[in-house]
Amino acid sequence: MGIRIGCIADDFTGATDLANNLVRAGMRVVQLIDVPATGADLAMDADAVVIALKSRTVPAADAVEASLRALAWLRSAGAEQIYFKYCSTFDSTPAGNIGPVTEALMDALGTDFTIATPAFPDNERTVFKGHLFVGDVLLSASGMRHHPLTPMTDPDLVSVLGAQTVRAVGLIDHTVVAGGAEAIRARIDALREEGIGIAIADAVSNDDLVRLGAAVQGLPLVTAGSGLAIGLPANWGVVPSRAAAQLPPPGGHMAVVSGSVSVATNRQVQEFLRSGRPAFSVDPLRIAAGEDVAGQALAFAESNLADGPILIYSTEAPDTIRTVQGRLGAAEAGELVERTLARVAQGLVERGVRRLVVAGGETSGAVVQALGITGLRIGPQIDPGVPWCAAALPDGDTLHITLKSGNFGGPDFFTASFPLLDEEAS
Numbered sequence: 001m002g003i004r005i006g007c008i009a010d011d012f013t014g015a016t017d018l019a020n021n022l023v024r025a026g027m028r029v030v031q032l033i034d035v036p037a038t039g040a041d042l043a044m045d046a047d048a049v050v051i052a053l054k055s056r057t058v059p060a061a062d063a064v065e066a067s068l069r070a071l072a073w074l075r076s077a078g079a080e081q082i083y084f085k086y087c088s089t090f091d092s093t094p095a096g097n098i099g100p101v102t103e104a105l106m107d108a109l110g111t112d113f114t115i116a117t118p119a120f121p122d123n124e125r126t127v128f129k130g131h132l133f134v135g136d137v138l139l140s141a142s143g144m145r146h147h148p149l150t151p152m153t154d155p156d157l158v159s160v161l162g163a164q165t166v167r168a169v170g171l172i173d174h175t176v177v178a179g180g181a182e183a184i185r186a187r188i189d190a191l192r193e194e195g196i197g198i199a200i201a202d203a204v205s206n207d208d209l210v211r212l213g214a215a216v217q218g219l220p221l222v223t224a225g226s227g228l229a230i231g232l233p234a235n236w237g238v239v240p241s242r243a244a245a246q247l248p249p250p251g252g253h254m255a256v257v258s259g260s261v262s263v264a265t266n267r268q269v270q271e272f273l274r275s276g277r278p279a280f281s282v283d284p285l286r287i288a289a290g291e292d293v294a295g296q297a298l299a300f301a302e303s304n305l306a307d308g309p310i311l312i313y314s315t316e317a318p319d320t321i322r323t324v325q326g327r328l329g330a331a332e333a334g335e336l337v338e339r340t341l342a343r344v345a346q347g348l349v350e351r352g353v354r355r356l357v358v359a360g361g362e363t364s365g366a367v368v369q370a371l372g373i374t375g376l377r378i379g380p381q382i383d384p385g386v387p388w389c390a391a392a393l394p395d396g397d398t399l400h401i402t403l404k405s406g407n408f409g410g411p412d413f414f415t416a417s418f419p420l421l422d423e424e425a426s
C-alpha cells in the first residue's frame with residue numbers, strides 16, 4: 001500500500017510543523033530532508049511523507065524544479081493526495097514562489113483546481129474575506145512587513161496570489177466555509193465553472209479547517225500552511241492516537257543552538273539568560289575577524305554540558321542585526337553565522353549531545369545538513385507547530401531534535417521542551 005498524503009514543504013521548520021499536525025490527527029509521518037536519492041522503501045510504514053525543501057526564497061525556477069522532483073518521488077511512493085506547504089504568513093514575493101510552484105504542480109498533476117489557505121488558528125493565523133491576520137492585526141501590520149527577503153505589505157491574499165499566477169484566483173469565503181463540506185464543494189464547482197483555478201479559503205478556527213479538509217477529499221492537490229493538515233487524515237478514516245507520536249527513549253546531553261533573529265526567539269533567549277543557565281553568544285563580527293568562535297563555543301560547551309541544557313546563540317535584537325548586516329552584508333553575515341552554528345552543532349553531537357533544540361528555519365537547514373540527517377520521525381508536540389523528532393545519526397545513534405520556527409513557541413521553550421520529552425517517553 002502506498003502513502004496517503006505526499007507533502008512538499010518549502011522549508012525545514014515548516015515541514016516539521018506540517019508533520020506535527022498530521023501526527024496529531026493520527027497519521028504516522030516520516031519527514032525526509034530533500035528528495036531522497038533512493039526509492040520509495042523509506043516511506044513504507046508511513047501514512048504521510050513530508051519532503052522538506054529549502055525552496056521558499058530561492059529563484060522561482062529553482063523552487064519549481066525542486067518541487068517537481070519531490071512530486072515525482074511522492075507519486076512513485078503511491079501518494080494519493082499532494083499537499084504543498086508554505087508559511088502561515090504566506091511568505092513570498094510577486095515573483096513567487098507560492099504561485100509558480102502551485103501552478104507547476106497543478107500542470108504536472110493535470111488538475112484544474114486547488115485551494116490555498118495559510119490559516120493556522122492554533123498559532124493565531126486566520127483568514128477572513130481572503131485577508132490574512134496575524135494575531136489581532138492584518139498581515140501588513142505585523143512584523144512580517146519588515147521581513148528582509150519576503151516583506152508582506154498586502155494582506156489581501158487573492159491579490160497577493162493573483163500577482164504570482166497565470167490562473168485566475170478566487171475566494172471561498174467564511175459564510176460558505178461555515179456552511180460545511182457540501183456548501184464548500186458547491187462553491188468549488190461554481191468557481192471551476194467561472195474558470196477560477198485557485199481559491200483562497202477562509203478559516204478562522206480549527207472547525208473551519210476540519211470542514212475544509214472534508215470538502216477537499218479527492219482533490220489531487222491542496223496548498224496551505226500546516227493548519228489544513230488537521231482536517232485531512234479523517235478522509236482516510238484515521239483518528240488521533242498517542243501511538244502515532246511515539247519516539248525512542250531520550251538520553252545524552254542537552255543543548256540549544258539558536259540562529260533565529262525572530263521576535264519570539266529573542267524572548268526565549270532572554271528567558272533562558274534570566275534563568276542563569278550556561279549560555280555562549282556567537283558574534284558574527286568576531287567570526288569575520290578570523291577568530292575561531294566555533295572552537296570557543298565548543299570549549300565552553302565542554303565545561304558546561306554536565307549542567308545543561310546549554311545555549312549557544314547568535315540571536316540579537318533587530319538594531320544589533322542591522323548594525324552587523326551594515327558591516328558585513330546581510331547574506332554574508334547570515335552565511336558566516338549559519339556555517340559556525342552548523343559546526344557547533346556537529347561538535348556538540350561529537351561531545352555527547354543527544355537532545356538538541358535548533359531555532360530558526362535557515363539555521364535548522366544548515367544544522368540538519370551538517371549532521372548528515374536524512375530523515376526525521378515525528379514525535380510529541382512541544383508547542384503548536386513544533387514537535388520533538390528523532391533522527392538517525394550517520395553512526396546509527398539516535399538524536400532527539402526539534403526544529404523551532406522563529407516565531408513559534410512560548411517564552412520558556414528552551415528549558416521547558418526537555419522535561420516534556422522525558423515525560424512523553426515515560
Ligand SMILES: Nc1ncnc2c1ncn2[C@@H]1O[C@H](COP(=O)(O)OP(=O)(O)O)[C@@H](O)[C@H]1O
Nearest residue numbers: 260261262314333334337338360361362363406
Ligand atoms: N547576530 C546575527 N547577525 C547577523 N545575522 C544573523 C545573526 N544571527 C543570525 N543571523 C542570520 O539570520 C538568519 C536567521 O534566519 P532563520 O535561521 O531562518 O531564523 P528566523 O527566520 O527565525 O530569524 C540566518 O541566516 C542567520 O544566520
Ligand SMILES: O=C(O)[C@@H](O)C(=O)COP(=O)(O)O
Nearest residue numbers: 013014017087088361405406
Ligand atoms: O507555517 C509557519 O508559520 C511555519 O511552519 C513556517 O514555515 C515558519 O518559517 P520560519 O519562521 O522561517 O521558520
